[in-house]
Amino acid sequence: MFVLPSGGGGGGSNSVAQEVMGLARLGVDARLAVNAPNYAKFVTAYPELEALKVPVLSYADAAELAPHMASCRVVVATTNRSVFDVNNARTELLKGSPQAPVKFAYYVQDYEPLFYPANGEAWLKAYQSYSVLKDAMLFAKTKWLCDIVYANHGIRVMKVAPSIDHDVYFPDLRRNSSQLMVAAMLRPSTPRRAPWRTARVMEAISRNHANVSMQVFGATTEELTSAGIELPPGVKNWGVLRRAEVPELLRGSDLFLDLSDYQAFGRTGLEGMACGCIPVVPILGGTAEYATHGRNAFVVDTRSDQQILSAINTFLKMDLTARTEMRQQALETAADFTITKAALSELRIFRHLAFSEG
Structure with missing residues (x-):
């Protein structure tokens, strides 16, 4: 029990x-x-x-x-x-x-x-x-x-x-979108998940990559406002998602940002990989169980905005062939975690x- x-x-x-x-x-x-x-x-x-x-x-x-x-x-x-x-x-x-x-x-x-x-x-x-x-x-x-x-x-x-639950977290390989989508979780009630850092990074993406779409989940707009977090224009906030709704968001995204101070495991990063979404995860903690920098994920020192943005820029500038290969590596890795x-x-x-x- x-x-x-x-x-x-x-x-x-x-x-x-x-x-x-x-x-x-x-x-x-x-x-x-x-x-x-x-x-x-x-x-x-x-x-x-x-x-x-x-x-x-x-x-x-x-x-x-x-x-x-x-x-x-x-x-x-x-x-x-x-x-x-x-x-x-x-x-x-x-x-x-x-x-x-x-x-x-x-x-x-x-x-x-x-x-x-x-x-x-x-x-x-x-x-x-x-x-x-x-x-x-x-x-x-x-x-x-x-x-x-x-x-x-x-x-x-x-x-x-x-x-991870592969009955829930699986890819949609038929998805074909010319516009890249970046997703992130913003939850001010859990400071170690670094919602302010994440919002700051998304603001930089908005300035430097006008053609990239972004979406967040984890808190209502009111909760974000109370925490002093203002999303860049055009970022879709899905609020607090039910467990079954998270994989839908990940399947529709190309890059998932987990910019936590550390992750003991970093489940959503691996779940994103199972959905065909490449995660950016913190180097501190246990993400080494599944994440290999540059192969199936980006593993960064989340204390450095510069290092985070460098990884994001690398992914956004990849050609379709390179992104497809990285996605394939992510799917193959996630398949081992049953x-x-x-x-x-x-x-x-x-x-x-x-x-x-x-």
């Missing part, structure tokens, strides 16, 4: 939900537990879970989570908050059943201390989350995450395979954990 206190829609939630479904398709009894305030939103975001008969359980607190855990061989936390939910529920479970055979794991989706100001209460909880669940197995989808947890906490993290491969890599470590001594 994966414990996921989230309403869904984000990269980490998508990863967990689709890999639980992947395990279910393999015949594994896999389920999810979602905290009560997010439950309705979560099940609405992932209707496929009901079609696959994957149980999605609601819990209000540790006392309600503990009974859900009682019948499980492995319980997996997925965020720093869920680590504490699981740990508190574990205490409740062991009160009533001291010999319960449940084993515990933490699917590390990001290095969450980076989400908060250093040494604050939220930062401290995130920092503690890697060690609070005693005897738990930690695993992550990128070498960067494995390395950063070990460097800061001395805790070994096992590596599993990343995945849900089945990710589910099998997780199943291997769950079996090891479930049947290990102690």
Whole structure:
């Protein structure tokens, strides 16, 4: 059982939900537990879970989570908050059943201390989350995450395979547009995704490449205005897109800008590649799992506007043959990242954990 206190829609939630479904398709009894305030939103975001008969359980607190855990061989936390939910529920479970055979794991989706100001209460909880669940197995989808947890906490993290949903993210090779389209996500509520930097770069594209179309998603126009972000004239803002709408936007785009400070994985960049859209991704973090600069993506130091714009200019000046080859390389790379491969890599470590001594 994966414990996921989230309403869904984000990269980490998508990863967990689709890999639980992947395990279910393999015949594994896999389920999810979602905290009560997010439950309705979560099940609405992932209707496929009901079609696959994957149980999605609601819990209000540790006392309600503990009974859900009682019948499980492995319980997996997925965020720093869920680590504490699981740990508190574990205490409740062991009160009533001291010999319960449940084993515990933490699917590390990001290095969450980076989400908060250093040494604050939220930062401290995130920092503690890697060690609070005693005897738990930690695993992550990128070498960067494995390395950063070990460097800061001395805790070994096992590596599993990343995945994207190819039933949703696929190309439209019939698309034939003479006008290049650049897409980006602007979400001021998540500063590490660098919405102000992204808007600044799009302004430069607008000045230097009048023949290029641009579109953004992730926030309403009102939210952008409140954050002090003004889009260049002609940029289409699609607002907050549903999960199923993002691939449509990517399929209609040639270049996707992810100018985040860092990316633990950078799911949308890889999803863009699966749609035939070339991503610009940050060099800091885990994008090396899939992105090779100049071959299937542009990997840049996002602290440098000059380096970002140089990569964008390189792509925009390519001839059709060069862009087509780059798109082919991106599609071939993305094809290797399947849900089945990710589910099998997780199943291997769950079996090891479930049947290990102690």
